[in-house]
Amino acid sequence: MTKVLLVDDSAVMRKIIQRNIKETGLIVDEFVEAGDGNQALDKVNAVGDLDLILVDWNMPNMSGIEFVKTLRSLNLAKRTPVVMVTTEGSAAKVSEAKNSGADGYLTKPFTADQLRDALGNYLSIQ
């Protein structure tokens, strides 16, 4: 049972990511959604075992980077990889994300191949 947490303040973007994941053949059984970092922390605590967390950077209340830092500092979901999915594409932001505990980085907009490359290490492919 593969569970992925999608964290993005745009419900449309969460739908687009789900559709693209399915279309690229990556196998996910359940998507759990959150609209900001605070909601995401609640979901991590409530859902338990997650196989992957995809998180946007710019969100209200708690940003994606604050979420990653909090997640790692509290040692929550410590075996769950986190991939940032964001329009922030500078080398400095990528470096900040990785130094904060993110395992991967995908810049929006992305192609199907880029999505597969970014998530292929964490999800099975049909």
Add this chain to the structure above:
Amino acid sequence: MATATFDNIVEDIISCTNEVFATMIPMEITSDGSFHQKEDMISTDVISLVSFTGEHSGIIAFFGSKKMAMKITSNMLGIEVSSVDQDVKDAMGELTNMIGGTLKNKVFESFGAMHLSVPIVIAGVDLSISSASNKNDKHNVSISPGVTCNSQNSWMMTPFSCEGDTFNMGLVVKKND
């Protein structure tokens, strides 16, 4: 640092908009130059704005009809959308956010680092933007109903055609002192 020019940024806006439409919508669009919208009135149904601050500040915005916004949203979600609902507003915000983010990454060398705001989307009928000079010769740009911003530059519009309809990507930008 290279000098930022409108000539260069038009090409960047076209390139960024094409990239977002090709990958995330997906829809085929064509661009047709650009024009400056100074004191003129704009009449449109859907406006989606992302402001940016940094060495330069300004706004990048989508201006289009309800029909165009619904068509784009339908393609983004893979389902038919028949009214301008929350999904359409969300989609237009995300569209402008992605175009603004891609542009920010592309013009970093000439415009310096920028911070983007979260998108603001307004949908209605015949929404207008009007510019009027104040005492400091700035253009007060008011977007009915009730959203205001200030710019020393005129809107630069880059028109796009798509499946028999059109939309504009607008930009106001100024270098901060």
